[in-house]
Amino acid sequence: MALTNEYLIGVLETVKKRNAGEPEFIQAVTEVFESLEPVVERRPDLVEAGVIDRLVEPERQIIFRVPWVDDNGKTQVNRGFRVQYNSAIGPYKGGIRLHPSVYIGIIKFLGFEQIFKNSLTTLPMGGGKGGSDFDPKGKSDGEIMRFCQSFMTELYRHIGADCDVPAGDIGTGAREIGYMFGQYKRLKNEFTGVLTGKGLTFGGSLARTEATGFGLCYFTEEMLKANGKSFAGKTVVISGSGNVAIYATQKATELGAKVVALSDSNGYIYDKNGIDLAAVKQIKEVERKRIKEYVTTHPDAVYTEGCSGIWSIPCDIALPCATQNEINKESAELLVKNGCFAVSEGANMPSTPEAIEVYLSNGLLYGPAKAANAGGVATSGLEMSQNSARLSWTFEEVDAKLQGIMKSIFKSCDEAAKEYGLEGNYMAGANIAGFLKVAEAMKAQGCV
Ligand code: NDP
Ligand code: 2IT
Numbered sequence: 001m002a003l004t005n006e007y008l009i010g011v012l013e014t015v016k017k018r019n020a021g022e023p024e025f026i027q028a029v030t031e032v033f034e035s036l037e038p039v040v041e042r043r044p045d046l047v048e049a050g051v052i053d054r055l056v057e058p059e060r061q062i063i064f065r066v067p068w069v070d071d072n073g074k075t076q077v078n079r080g081f082r083v084q085y086n087s088a089i090g091p092y093k094g095g096i097r098l099h100p101s102v103y104i105g106i107i108k109f110l111g112f113e114q115i116f117k118n119s120l121t122t123l124p125m126g127g128g129k130g131g132s133d134f135d136p137k138g139k140s141d142g143e144i145m146r147f148c149q150s151f152m153t154e155l156y157r158h159i160g161a162d163c164d165v166p167a168g169d170i171g172t173g174a175r176e177i178g179y180m181f182g183q184y185k186r187l188k189n190e191f192t193g194v195l196t197g198k199g200l201t202f203g204g205s206l207a208r209t210e211a212t213g214f215g216l217c218y219f220t221e222e223m224l225k226a227n228g229k230s231f232a233g234k235t236v237v238i239s240g241s242g243n244v245a246i247y248a249t250q251k252a253t254e255l256g257a258k259v260v261a262l263s264d265s266n267g268y269i270y271d272k273n274g275i276d277l278a279a280v281k282q283i284k285e286v287e288r289k290r291i292k293e294y295v296t297t298h299p300d301a302v303y304t305e306g307c308s309g310i311w312s313i314p315c316d317i318a319l320p321c322a323t324q325n326e327i328n329k330e331s332a333e334l335l336v337k338n339g340c341f342a343v344s345e346g347a348n349m350p351s352t353p354e355a356i357e358v359y360l361s362n363g364l365l366y367g368p369a370k371a372a373n374a375g376g377v378a379t380s381g382l383e384m385s386q387n388s389a390r391l392s393w394t395f396e397e398v399d400a401k402l403q404g405i406m407k408s409i410f411k412s413c414d415e416a417a418k419e420y421g422l423e424g425n426y427m428a429g430a431n432i433a434g435f436l437k438v439a440e441a442m443k444a445q446g447c448v
Contacts, residue, residue: 001034001357003030003033003034003037004037005037005040005041007040007047007052008033008036008037008040008052011033011052011053011056012029012030012033014053014056015029015056018057019105019108021105022104022105022108022109023105024105024106024109024324024325024349025105025106025108025109025112027109027325027349027352027353028109028112028113028349029056029112030353031349031353031356031427031431032112032116032431032435035427035428035430035431035432035435036052036431036432036435038420038421038422038432039420039432039435039436040052042420043439045443046439046443049442049443049447050447051439051442051443052439054442054447055086055115055438055439055442056112058083058084058085058086058108058111059084059085059086059087060083060084061081061082061083061084061104061108062080062081062082062083062084062155062158063079063080063081063104064079064080064081064154064155065077065079065080065154066078066079066080066132066134066147066150066151066154067150068143068146068147068149068150069146070143071140071142071143078132078133078134078147079103079132079133080130080131080132080151080154080155081102081104081107081129081130081131081132082107082128082129082130082155082158082159082164082166083104083107083108083111083128083129083130084111084126084128084158084164085108085111085112085114085115085126085127085128085129086115086126086127086438086442087126088126088438088441088442088445089118089119089124089125089126089437089438089441090118090123090124090125090126091125091126091160091161091162091163091164091165092126092127092128092163092164092165093114093118093125093126093127093128093164093165093167093377093380093381094110094111094114094118094127094128094129094130094166094167094169094377095110095129095130095131095166095167095168095169095172095376095377096129096130096131096132096166096167096168096169096172096176096180097110097129097130097131097132097169097170097171097172098131098132098134098135098136098169098170098171098172098176099131099133099135099170099171100133100134100135101133102131102132102133103133106131106324107129107130107131108129109324109348109349110129110131110169110348111127111128111129112127113127113348113349113369113370114127114128114129114377115127115434115438116370116430116431116434116435116438117369117370117371117373117374117377117434118374118377118381119433119434119435119437119438120370120371120374120409120412120413120430120433120434121374121377121378121381121405121409122378122405122408122409123378123381123382123405124381125165125377125380125381125384128164128166129169130155130166131169131172132147132151134147134151134171135171136171136176141175144175144176144179145179148176148179148180148183149179149180149182149183151180152179152180152183152184152187153183153187155180156183156184156187156188159184159194160192160194161192161193161194161384161387161388165193165194165195165196165380165384166180166194166195166196167195167196167197167376167377167380168197168243170242170323172197173197173243174197174198174199174204174209177195177196177197177198177199178198178199178202180195181194181195181198181202191203192387193383193384193386193387193388196208196380196383196384197209197380197383198383203383203386203387204383205379205380205382205383205386205392205393205398206392206393206394206395206398207379207395207398207399207402208376208379208380208382208383208398209243209247210247210250210251210399211247211375211376211378211379211380211398211402212243212244212247212248212346212373212375212376213243213244213245213246213247213248213249213250213251213321213346213375214247214248214250214251214375214399214402215372215373215374215375215376215378215379215402215405215406216244216248216251216319216321216344216345216346216367216372216373216375217231217248217251217252217255218251218375218402218403218406218407219344219367219371219372219374219375219406219409219410220317220319220342220344220367220372221255222406222407222410222411223342223344223365223367223410223426224317224342224365226410226414227365229341229342229365230255230256231252231255231256231257231317232255232256232257233256233257234256234257234258234315234316234317235257235258235260235314235315235316235317236252236257236258236259236260236315236316236317236318236319237259237260237261237310237311237313237315237317237318237319238252238259238261238262238318238319238320238321238346239261239262239263239268239307239310239311239319239320239321239322239326239347239350240262240263240264240320240321240322240323240346240347241262241263241264241280241284241291242264242284242321242322244321244346244347244373244376245262245319245321245322245346246277246280246281246284246285248319248321248346249262249275249277249280250277252317252319253274253275253277257317258274259274259275260272260274260275260313260315261275261310261313261315262275262280262291262294263291263307263310263322264290264291264307264322265307265322266290266291266292266305266306266307267291267292267303267304267305267306267307267309268291268303268304268306268307268309268310268313269291269292269294269295269301269302269303269304270301270302270304270313271294271298271300271301271302272300272301273300273301276294276298279294279297279298280294291303307322307326308326308328308331311327311331311332311334311335312331312334312338313338314338314339314340315335315338315339315340316339316340316341316342317340317341317342317343317344318335318340318342318343318344319343319344319345319346320343320345320346320347320350320351321346321347321350322347322350323347323348323350324347324348324349324350325349325350325351325352326347326350326351327343327350327351327352327355328352328354328355329352329354329355329357329358331355332351332354332355332356332358332359333358335364336358336359336362336364340364341364341365342364342365342366342367343359343364343365343366343367344365344366344367344372345367345368345369345372345373346369346372346373347369347373348369348370348373349369350369356427360425360427365424365426366425366426366427367426368413368426368427368430368431370430370431370434371409371410371412371413371426371429371430371434374405374406374409375402375405375406378402378405378406379398379402382398382401382402409430410426412429412430412433413426413429413430413433414426414429415429415433416428416429416430416432416433416436417429417432419432420432
């Protein structure tokens with residue numbers, strides 16, 4: 001879909017000029033702009049207030065050196081990032097990605113998406129994202145700790161419980177958050193909820209570990225229900241085998257589906273009997289090994305090299321939970337050809353624009369990332385509430401709140417799509433609903 005609104009075309013031109021060489025960021029902005037065309041026509045007051053011109057420019061971008069010493073005594077240098085994108089509706093909030101592919105364009109695309117996602121959660125959180133090109137693979141615990149401490153030695157001066165609250169993302173889990181929290185506390189001499197995804201003994205929330213994957217399935221089940229379907233009895237393919245993929249597998253299975261495939265960046269496993277999640281948790285969470293290990297204990301399962309082949313497995317529902325642009329046009333066409341009727345995104349921006357076009361033109365149910373994977377940050381918001389109140393809720397309490405939030409996110413997407421004459425297009429609905437709340441706040445706060 002090409003933009004037709006003159007004003008949006010102009011702003012996008014400026015974005016492209018200012019951010020040349022950052023294709024993922026431009027892709028994320030373009031997708032949102034395409035959804036906003038009817039809003040811009042109906043709400044000239046927001047254009048007048050310069051909301052969109054301001055929204056595309058991060059409030060602050062921090063880039064810093066992260067020196068650390070490896071196990072051989074050699075100095076290593078990585079680059080650290082924190083993009084504080086938008087604070088109109090709350091403190092900056094978003095994860096930290098540790099992956100060799102990280103550069104400023106990745107962090108900006110993720111931070112931009114986070115603004116709308118956080119808005120949809122109904123909780124008061126602005127958008128931000130951070131990370132580093134550090135590669136955690138093959139590093140010892142000691143190296144991970146020294147990296148995390150060095151990263152925080154600069155980052156601590158820019159964040160705070162009421163200012164900017166980082167969390168996990170690719171390569172950042174409970175271990176990394178623990179090391180970062182320890183260093184923050186030491187440097188500031190204060191114990192606050194400055195990070196989420198913390199360990200349960202020092203302020204972490206029950207159900208945060210499960211939240212993104214569980215939330216993805218709660219959102220998807222709502223979307224299926226609204227269209228006379230459900231997870232029960234369906235075959236599901238899930239990419240990735242990290243935090244999001246593991247807990248999506250667990251919840252989809254609990255809801256009656258059979259998950260038959262998982263992957264990592266090297267390849268994918270197919271188990272026609274349904275994935276044995278206890279084995280996956282042991283390999284990934286305890287031993288930190290590769291997914292191909294699965295077939296050594298599961299002789300009926302098959303491992304295939306190369307991660308994109310996973311989309312050639314016939315399924316009813318696909319849940320991409322690995323990384324950006326992991327489903328291209330060809331993979332989307334394969335899914336359709338094999339009878340897949342729903343794609344719901346656990347990863348951020350896992351589908352290319354051409355893939356999304358294939359879903360929409362073939363009438364698939366499409367749950368866009370910024371709505372479908374918002375359960376993680378929503379539960380981070382619940383962790384912040386518990387930290388501020390200095391109390392902790394039970395797993396059941398947090399899970400019930402998460403379910404309520406995911407239902408309300410689906411409702412917002414559905415209603416916004418209907419209101420703008422785009423019924424069933426939950427991507428447009430998510431972008432519009434997420435945008436409007438932030439836009440009203442930005443307009444009310446004046447030109448800042
Ligand atoms: P993890 O680091 O726990 O797992 C990432 C998984 O994706 C691994 O299996 C990894 O394989 C695979 N992967 C990562 N990069 C690539 C790549 N370039 N090509 C192929 N596979 C890749 O991360 P999460 O599960 O936390 O995150 C997965 C996705 O979900 C990301 O897009 C993230 O932004 C998003 N997300 C995460 C949330 C959270 O709460 N954690 C919340 C909302 C969204 P390998 O081990 O080989 O690298
Ligand atoms: O992309 C995301 O929403 C996350 N990585 C979670 C962010 C958070 O603050 O919990």
